[in-house]
Amino acid sequence: MNLMSHILQRKLELPAPLTRDLVVQKDLRVLMPDGVELLADRWAPKSGGEGLPTALLRSPYGRAGIFAAAMARPLAERGFQVLIQSVRGGFGSGGTLDPMRQEREDGLATLDWVLKQPWFGDSMVLVGVSYLGFVQWAVADRLPPQVKAMIPQVTESALSLEFLREDGMSLELPFEWGVMTAVQERPWAILRSRGQAKKTTRALHTLPLNTADVAALGHSSKYIQHILAYDAKHEFWANADHSSRVASVSVPVSSIGGWYDIFLPGQLRDFQALQEAERPARLTVGPWTHAEFTNIGVLEAVEFGLAYARGEQPPERAAVRLFVMGEDAWRDFDSWPPKGYEPQKFHLHSDGTLSGEPARDSEPDTYRYDPAEPTPAAGGISIGQGGRVDNTALEARPDVLTYTTPVLGEDVEIIGEVSAEIWFRSSLAHADVFVRLCDVGPDGLSHNICDGLTSLTGANELTSATVRLWPTAYCFKRGHRIRVQVSSGAFPRFARNTGTGEPRATATTLLAADQAVHHDPEHPSAVILPVRAVSSKPTGAGYH
Numbered sequence: 037m038n039l040m041s042h043i044l045q046r047k048l049e050l051p052a053p054l055t056r057d058l059v060v061q062k063d064l065r066v067l068m069p070d071g072v073e074l075l076a077d078r079w080a081p082k083s084g085g086e087g088l089p090t091a092l093l094r095s096p097y098g099r100a101g102i103f104a105a106a107m108a109r110p111l112a113e114r115g116f117q118v119l120i121q122s123v124r125g126g127f128g129s130g131g132t133l134d135p136m137r138q139e140r141e142d143g144l145a146t147l148d149w150v151l152k153q154p155w156f157g158d159s160m161v162l163v164g165v166s167y168l169g170f171v172q173w174a175v176a177d178r179l180p181p182q183v184k185a186m187i188p189q190v191t192e193s194a195l196s197l198e199f200l201r202e203d204g205m206s207l208e209l210p211f212e213w214g215v216m217t218a219v220q221e222r223p224w225a226i227l228r229s230r231g232q233a234k235k236t237t238r239a240l241h242t243l244p245l246n247t248a249d250v251a252a253l254g255h256s257s258k259y260i261q262h263i264l265a266y267d268a269k270h271e272f273w274a275n276a277d278h279s280s281r282v283a284s285v286s287v288p289v290s291s292i293g294g295w296y297d298i299f300l301p302g303q304l305r306d307f308q309a310l311q312e313a314e315r316p317a318r319l320t321v322g323p324w325t326h327a328e329f330t331n332i333g334v335l336e337a338v339e340f341g342l343a344y345a346r347g348e349q350p351p352e353r354a355a356v357r358l359f360v361m362g363e364d365a366w367r368d369f370d371s372w373p374p375k376g377y378e379p380q381k382f383h384l385h386s387d388g389t390l391s392g393e394p395a396r397d398s399e400p401d402t403y404r405y406d407p408a409e410p411t412p413a414a415g416g417i418s419i420g421q422g423g424r425v426d427n428t429a430l431e432a433r434p435d436v437l438t439y440t441t442p443v444l445g446e447d448v449e450i451i452g453e454v455s456a457e458i459w460f461r462s463s464l465a466h467a468d469v470f471v472r473l474c475d476v477g478p479d480g481l482s483h484n485i486c487d488g489l490t491s492l493t494g495a496n497e498l499t500s501a502t503v504r505l506w507p508t509a510y511c512f513k514r515g516h517r518i519r520v521q522v523s524s525g526a527f528p529r530f531a532r533n534t535g536t537g538e539p540r541a542t543a544t545t546l547l548a549a550d551q552a553v554h555h556d557p558e559h560p561s562a563v564i565l566p567v568r569a570v571s572s573k574p575t576g577a578g579y580h
Contacts, residue, residue, distance in 0.1 A: 048331040051338060053113035057082045062099075063128065066121060066149045068142055072130040075099070076121035076146075078155070079112040087157035089184075089345035090150060091116040091337060093164045094143060094171045096135070096217060098127040102329070107163065110334045115342050117155065121146060123171070127221065135217070135259050136170065136196050136276035143175040151182055161341035162186045165333060166299075166326065170195040170278075173306070177284035184344040186285065189292040189333045190326050192302030194277040197268040199298075204468070204489045205267070205540060207245075207531040209298050209326075209419060212236055214260040215252050233420075240528040246541040264541035282306050283313035290340045291317065292332055294324030295361065295486070295508055296416060296423045304507055307372055311355075319372055321509070322359045325422040358451065361424075361485070362475065362511035373452035373507075377566040382441070382518065384458075384553065384561040390439040390520055395560040400461075403435045403523070406548040407534055410527035411435050411470070415484050417506065418529060427474055427482040431521060437553060440476060440519040448512040452566030454486055454505040458522060459498065459559035463550040467495035468524045468533040471503045473563065475510070476517040485510050487521075489530050493537070498554065505563075520563050522553055 061078040068074060077099045080088065091111045095103055099120045108118045124142055125133030150156055160183045162172040169191030176186065176193075192198070199210040215236050219225055225232075232252075239252035249260040266272040279302075289310060293303045300321070310317035318340075324330060343350040354368035369375075382390050386398030405411065411433065415425030431438050456471040472487035488505040512518055525532055531540055535547035555561045 048335055050110060050331050050334055051114060054115060055081045056113055058109065058112050059085070066146055068145050072124060074121055074124060074129040074142065074146070075127065076119050078117065078119050079108045080117035081112065085117050086155040088115065088117045089159045089161060089342060090156060091118045091161050091163045091341070092150065093118065093120040093168050094123055094146065095120060095164070095168050096123045096126055096133065097220065098122060106329055107334065111337055114338050119150060133217065139171045139174040140275070143171050144178060147175060147180055147183070151180060158182060159184050159345035161337060161345050163333070163337050163341065165189040165329070166191050167195065173278040173281060176278065177281040179286055183287055185287050185341040186289045187292070187333065187336050187341050188289070190294055190297045190299055192299045193279045193282050193306050194302055195299065196263065196276055197273060198302050200263060200266070200268040202267045202269060203491045205531045206298065206529060207240060208528040210263045211240060211248065211260060212419060214249065214257045217259070218253050218257050243544045244542045245531070279306070282309040283315070285310065285315055288316040288344055290336045291319050292336060293321045294326065294328065295321060296323070296325040298326055298417050300506055304372055311371060318353070318355050320357045323361050325419070327419045358509045360449070360451065360509045360511055362513060373566065376569050377450070377452045378569055379564045380567040381562040381564055384439045384520065384555040386555060388439055390441045390518060395555045395557055398556050400552040400554040401437050402550060402552045403437060404548060404550050405435050405524035407532040407546040410532040411523045411525040413526040413529040416487055416526070416529065424483050427484055431482055435523055437522045438519055441517050444512055444514050444516055446514050448518065449568040450565045451509040451568065453507050454565060456503040456505065456563045458501045458503060458561045459554035460492070460495065460501045461498045461552045461554070462495040464535045464547060465494055465496045466533055466535055466537045467492050467549055467551065468530070469501040469503055470523045470526050471505060471563065472521040473505060474519040474521065475512055476519050478515050482519055487526070489526060491533060498559070524551055
């Protein structure tokens with residue numbers, strides 16, 4: 037955990053437990069309509085547990101370990117009884133794990149089962165991070181009236197689909213997840229995790245990619261084969277896309293995200309859908325990666341979920357609460373994206389500068405991209421070494437271009453959607469454009485804020501590449517500089533572009549390419565930042 041997250045963790049302190057004397061009923065059998073039984077554990081206070089509001093967690097990661105310690109126990113100590121269930125095909129539950137595609141039917145059957153239990157009272161709250169949040173959206177449009185709230189954290193309603201964009205396939209996270217779920221029940225899996233991580237990292241370099249799972253595991257993985265074979269638009273993933281259900285949710289939703297989380301764009305789309313449908317919802321986004329567990333999920337379950345479960349109102353706060361990095365402070369807003377922030381173009385110039393001035397006549401900047409020695413990922417959206425890191429070594433590479441503003445004479449605050457328009461040409465028809473936004477401090481160190489990649493076909497013709505970066509909330513302080521990187525990859529976060537146009541799963545040939553970034557009046561490359569208007573006054577907020 038980085039220093040910023042450590043400080044935030046201290047601020048997000050939980051209320052004192054009501055009891056530490058708990059009882060755990062293990063291996064409760066939950067019958068599915070097809071006859072398969074899923075196992076669940078019930079955590080409750082030893083005295084007076086029956087009838088308490090139920091927090092339901094459905095997990096592919098087992099019922100003990102981190103989820104028991106980080107979620108089940110603290111919730112059961114603070115007013116809930118907790119049911120944590122293993123989804124189909126893992127940790128004693130019957131059937132076969134088919135990730136993302138089987139959770140609606142099993143989730144609805146589980147809700148029905150809970151309502152019939154003698155220990156159930158009259159209210160339930162859906163809680164959980166990542167996959168445990170996705171399964172909430174799978175049933176969101178058919179919740180029984182006993183469900184009073186949802187609290188999805190670092191997740192979205194179409195979980196795998198951000199990985200599998202046709203115009204930019206993520207590699208590292210879905211591959212690592214596929215390996216993790218394949219080995220997590222092996223004997224001594226935790227003790228062997230470091231060695232397995234090294235094997236997985238080596239396997240990501242394997243060609244063709246459809247043999248990389250065997251290199252990592254010693255056998256094939258259906259999930260890894262599926263993510264390589266089918267992009268996000270393929271009908272194979274239809275049962276994994278629950279975005280159409282979001283606007284029909286009938287209960288209050290508290291959505292918790294992280295600026296460096298892979299699912300943030302989809303999570304914000306879900307929140308906007310709730311806003312547009314005028315559903316009761318609130319949003320909290322902090323400076324977290326996907327794997328940085330904080331107390332906020334439990335805190336929201338207690339302050340938000342438990343209040344609704346008891347027929348009460350939670351403590352009043354704004355609909356949107358964002359951690360503004362750079363300023364390192366929580367701020368409240370009425371909506372996402374917040375009002376008072378206007379898109380402003382910062383143009384790339386031939387002398388390596390970045391400014392609001394229009395592009396001038398100039399020759400393009402060039403670099404050579406070689407997928408055999410791909411431009412590496414540094415920090416950003418990653419489970420392992422993600423988040424905000426020093427980019428000095430990355431920016432020293434010859435295959436990375438940088439454009440930097442003069443020293444800022446005043447603070448520049450950006451909150452909202454970030455994008456770039458890069459006029460680009462490659463010597464090959466198939467190429468990627470990666471754009472990263474950074475903050476350069478007075479010490480000269482450059483730290484990443486957000487980034488994004490798009491894959492091009494027909495890249496050997498001059499074209500304007502639109503790159504969607506991750507949304508952000510950041511204040512560039514006076515005395516700092518704003519920097520933009522342009523390159524053609526971030527491996528292994530994104531699959532490397534081989535340059536051949538062959539299918540990702542079976543490609544074996546790697547072609548180096550000569551790339552050119554244009555920035556003249558006819559081809560004005562720029563990054564578009566949502567800059568706070570002078571007349572817009574910030575509203576402070578905080579967790580105390």
